[in-house]
Amino acid sequence: MNRFDLLNKIQNILKDNLVICNIGLPSQELYKINDQPNFFYMLGSMGLSSSIGLGLSLSQTKQVISIDGDGSVLMNMNTLATIGNRAPSNYTLLIIDNGSYGSTGDQRTFTDENTSLKDVALGAGCKKVIECSGEETLNELSKAIEDKNNSYVIISKINSGNVKIDPIPLNPITIRDRFRKFIGIVKYL
Amino acid sequence: MFNHFISIEIKKMKISKKIIDNLKKGGVDFYLSVPCKLLANMIDILEKDKDVYYSAVPREEEGMGICAGAYLGNKFPCIMMQNTGIGNSVNAIVSLLQLYQMPVVFLISYRGTPGEPVGAQGGMAKITEDILQTLRIPILHCSSENDLEKISTFSKHAKVVESPVAILCDFNLMKDDK
Numbered sequence: 001m002n003r004f005d006l007l008n009k010i011q012n013i014l015k016d017n018l019v020i021c022n023i024g025l026p027s028q029e030l031y032k033i034n035d036q037p038n039f040f041y042m043l044g045s046m047g048l049s050s051s052i053g054l055g056l057s058l059s060q061t062k063q064v065i066s067i068d069g070d071g072s073v074l075m076n077m078n079t080l081a082t083i084g085n086r087a088p089s090n091y092t093l094l095i096i097d098n099g100s101y102g103s104t105g106d107q108r109t110f111t112d113e114n115t116s117l118k119d120v121a122l123g124a125g126c127k128k129v130i131e132c133s134g135e136e137t138l139n140e141l142s143k144a145i146e147d148k149n150n151s152y153v154i155i156s157k158i159n160s161g162n163v164k165i166d167p168i169p170l171n172p173i174t175i176r177d178r179f180r181k182f183i184g185i186v187k188y189l
Numbered sequence: 190m191f192n193h194f195i196s197i198e199i200k201k202m203k204i205s206k207k208i209i210d211n212l213k214k215g216g217v218d219f220y221l222s223v224p225c226k227l228l229a230n231m232i233d234i235l236e237k238d239k240d241v242y243y244s245a246v247p248r249e250e251e252g253m254g255i256c257a258g259a260y261l262g263n264k265f266p267c268i269m270m271q272n273t274g275i276g277n278s279v280n281a282i283v284s285l286l287q288l289y290q291m292p293v294v295f296l297i298s299y300r301g302t303p304g305e306p307v308g309a310q311g312g313m314a315k316i317t318e319d320i321l322q323t324l325r326i327p328i329l330h331c332s333s334e335n336d337l338e339k340i341s342t343f344s345k346h347a348k349v350v351e352s353p354v355a356i357l358c359d360f361n362l363m364k365d366d367k
Contacts, residue, residue: 020258040261044284048254052285055258055266058242059219078247082255086244176261176289185263 001134002161003096004029007067010138013145014039017063018183020053022046022072024103026096028165030067037178041168047076050093054083057091060183063145064090070097070111077120080153084125087151092144094137095153100160121153134158204366205230207337208296208358212267213241215344217294219264221245221252225271227298227363232269249274253281256293265348267294272301272317272357273310282324282353290351294344295326297357304361321355332359 001009007029014030019039021027027041042049050073053066073080073095083093099112111117118131128150132140137156144152180186209231212220220235220243222228235243242264246252249270256266268274275282275297286293300307301314321328327350329343330336340356347354 042285044288045254045281048251048257048281048285051251051254052258052261055219055255055260055264056262057258058255059259059262059264076248076251076254079251079254082244082246082251172289176291180261180263183262 001158003098003102003158004033004163006096006134006137006156006158008033009134010141013138013141014065017065017145018056018179020049020056020064020066022049022068025162025165026067026069026102028168029163031168031170032165038182040179041170041175043168043172043175047072050083051076051079053093054079054087054091057088057151058086061090062183064092065141065145066091066093068093068095069102070095070099070117071101071109073117074109074111074115080121080124080126083151083153084121084127087126089147089149089151091151092141093151093153094141095155096158097155098158098160102160102162106160106162117155121155126151126153128152129155131155131157202230202234202366204334204337204363205234207334208340209234209238211337211340212294212296212344215294215341216265216348217267217344218242219256219259219266220269221255221266222269223247223249223252223271223274225269225298225300227300227358227360228269228296230366231296249277250281253278253286253293257285257289257291260291260293265292265294265344267296267344269296269298271298273313275317275320275355276313279320279324282326286353287324291353292347292351293353294347295353295355297355298363299357299359302360304359304364317357327352327354329354329356330359331356332362334362
């Protein structure tokens with residue numbers, strides 16, 4: 001299973017929740033599979049998907065899923081400590097861990113060598129940390145969303161590999177405003 | 190004796206209280222900080238304030254991300270940091286906050302300005318305003334207590350122009366606020 005297969009498989013959960021999606025191929029694949037106004041596509045700032053989702057979950061009560069990647073989490077690992085100490089129960093971080101920098105040509109990341117993001121997340125203070133296969137991810141993700149008392153970090157171990165895909169045609173303000181309209185903040189669209 | 194004690198208490202942290210009061214008057218209701226000794230009193234005040242959200246964060250760039258999410262969720266965020274933090278955050282400011290036009294207040298302790306005892310802080314001080322100007326970020330430079338009155342209007346301006354804005358607080362303004 002690669003990232004595209006996984007994103008396809010978890011669509012039914014994503015479509016009902018606020019989703020912050022990582023820059024590059026993850027966002028482009030998600031857009032291609034099933035574009036939704038409650039999906040916030042990152043067009044820059046690699047590494048910050050987990051942090052943006054955290055800020056969003058602290059600011060309103062709807063369930064938030066941050067879709068991040070192993071390369072991106074390695075770039076902003078300190079945010080796992082913030083999540084371990086501050087994440088509310090409406091926050092789920094889904095790390096799609098394919099051991100490679102998919103958007104830049106599948107160079108290997110350190111999770112393909114010695115680094116375990118599960119151990120890092122546990123050490124950073126995250127309590128509910130699940131490492132699972134791509135096949136198990138749908139089930140683990142739905143359990144995490146149903147649990148109203150805990151935040152979760154789910155590390156989905158999948159294969160590297162990408163589908164050929166175009167950049168997202170939406171401009172950033174469109175992404176921003178339709179997302180905020182879905183939450184109920186923007187009234188004018 | 191007792192009255193004397195009270196007057197000292199009120200004078201204590203006068204500058205920090207004024208800054209937070211004006212930020213709150215400007216609508217700011219979500220605060221993060223990466224610590225600086227010049228920000229310590231504001232952190233103390235915010236930790237006790239039940240009306241707003243406050244948390245420490247380990248790194249400024251991450252804080253920019255959390256502020257972006259807070260804005261999406263209808264908060265008006267502020268990140269407090271040293272001017273060194275701007276250096277840590279340039280890409281997040283440009284490719285996230287400015288790209289999506291998100292109002293965020295940067296409350297910056299301006300280390301390396303006159304009064305600063307640590308020479309090594311001078312490097313970032315020399316280029317801080319140049320970086321902010323290159324990024325086209327509106328600046329409010331506070332060097333005296335009177336300047337602090339402008340903070341609420343300046344914060345509201347961030348929302349109107351949908352942009353991050355920067356408040357620089359000089360070393361000498363903050364250093365005696367004990």
